[in-house]
Amino acid sequence: MSVPVIAMPSTGVGSKSLEDTTRSQKFQLGVLLALKVLQSFGYYSLCIILSIFLSEELEFSDTRAGLLYGLFGMAISVASLGTGWVVDILGPKRSIMLGAAILTIGRVTLAITESTVVGWGLLVIVLPVGEALGIPVLAQAIGVVSKPSEAKLNYGLFYTAMNVAILCVGPAVDGVRGSPSLVLATGIPPYRLLVWLSSGASFLSFILASTFLNVGPSVVKDEDSNADRLESGSLGAVSEELWTPTFRHFLKVVVALVGVRCLFRHLDATFPKYVVRAFGENAPYGMLYAINPSLIILLVPVLSSVGASGAPVDLPKGSCTESMSSAFPFLDQLTRLPPLRLIFIGATISSLSVLWLVVTTSLTGAALFVATLSIGEALWSPTFYTWTHTIAPPQQAGRYFALSNVPLFLPKLIAGIMSGALLEKYCRPLPDVCEDPNTLWLAIFASACPFVLLLNTQRWL
DSSP: OOOOOBOOOSSOOOHHHHHHHHHHHHHHHHHHHHHHHHHHHHHHHHHHHHHHHHHHTSOOOHHHHHHHHHHHHHHHHHHHHHHHHHHHHHOHHHHHHHHHHHHHHHHHHHHHOOOHHHHHHIIIIIHHHHHHTTHHHHHHHHHHTSOGGGHHHHHHHHHHHHHHHHHHHHHHHHHHHTOHHHHHHHTOOHHHHHHHHHHHHHHHHHHHHHHHOOBOOSSOOOHHHHHHHHHTTSHHHHHHHHOSHHHHHHHHHHHHTHHHHHHHHHHHHTHHHHHHHHHOTTOOHHHHHHHHHHHHHHHHHHHTOBOTTSOBOOOOTTOHHHHHHHHOTHHHHHHTSOHHHHHHHHHHHHHHTTHHHHHOOSHHHHHHHHHHHHHHHHHHHHHHHHHHHHHSOGGGHHHHHHHHTHHHHTHHHHHHHHHHHHHHHHSOSTTSSOSOHHHHHHHHHHHHHHHHHHTTOTTTO
16 A cells, blocks of 8 residues: 655645645554554563563562563663664654564564573563664654644544553453463463563564555655764764753653653562462452553543643544543643643652552552552653653654653663562562562652652752
8 A cells, every 4th residue: 555655844735735645644643553552562461471471481580580670671761762863864664664573573582482591682682672663763753743733632642542552451461361271272371472462463563564654754854964864873963962951851851750650660560469479369460450541541532632732622522531521621721731730740649659559458459559540640641742742853853752761661670670679578479478568569659759859849840
């Protein structure tokens, strides 16, 4: 199928040309959202079981599994910093195809290997490069196919697409774990089977991107601009180009979000082992995990229904989002707050969610933790994507969006190290009972608070 390449126009166009471009933009938006679903399913279906996979299949201790989980996330952050300018040169399509190919090969290898050395190499080198060429590139491409007035709504859809995938992850994990017949039929242990499932999502991403994706770079390039872009690839030129007041302000917000992102990473690194050890091997941690995307899918379209200009977007009559917006008028006022204020409110709500696990050890407390965490996420995370799109210069969009993923992946190192140490001290696997889970979560809560306070410190920002 042949469709026009979408890129930000540099000259005026006629009405027919504009109509064709708009139609193509909508088609490409659909392709990008489908890619986001596939990439997110592949990533999160691996993350939610990674800590247990390392302990059960590669026989890592809690400490070593936590460390490798953390290094995996840290390596993605480092790879994002190193590949941002490459993405600016290659463009979205080739970057996404390359990333999907790397992830497919890497995840298939992880599914079959029994070597701890190979496991280290895959999680510290191979898979991080593939992730860095995927997730931030999709976020950048959404900005390319969006009109300025539609950017906020499209980023809300982008974030919702990710959570549609995560919503599928929870039941898939519990379904495979609770299906001995499937394990017997395939001869593959359940956690290795889930890694194979993640590999399949990567392969489908490659097919979809190579067949239908036609999104060009965020600016029209000619020979001179290409030469300038390549020349700016040197470390000195990149530093001079990026180290502006706007970029420094952006970087401070990225750092301040590390703490709240740590809490989300504990959903992968700590929460599954905590649930299994506190409530039994058959405890439905996949379904508890699914509370997060369920609420995001419900809330984000409502919170994104206010356009970038501040004018409300017309919602379909009788739709769920229209009904909620009418029933809760304060949501409209909330979304009109300055972006940084909205980010701070959402991050604070997410941080307070851990207190549910501090005061009670029960499946109800675990469900309330995930629910409160998700409400805060619905406020701050899509807003952060939109804010990044708004302030990023077009020629540097790839680098800004690569850096915007630092609060998504860098906290994995912190959360992984904390998770291993705290689980071994307060929630050991034997005798299948958490000795002091409340202290475990209190330590996690205390670690996030200083970062959240930075978001409300004018001197810092």
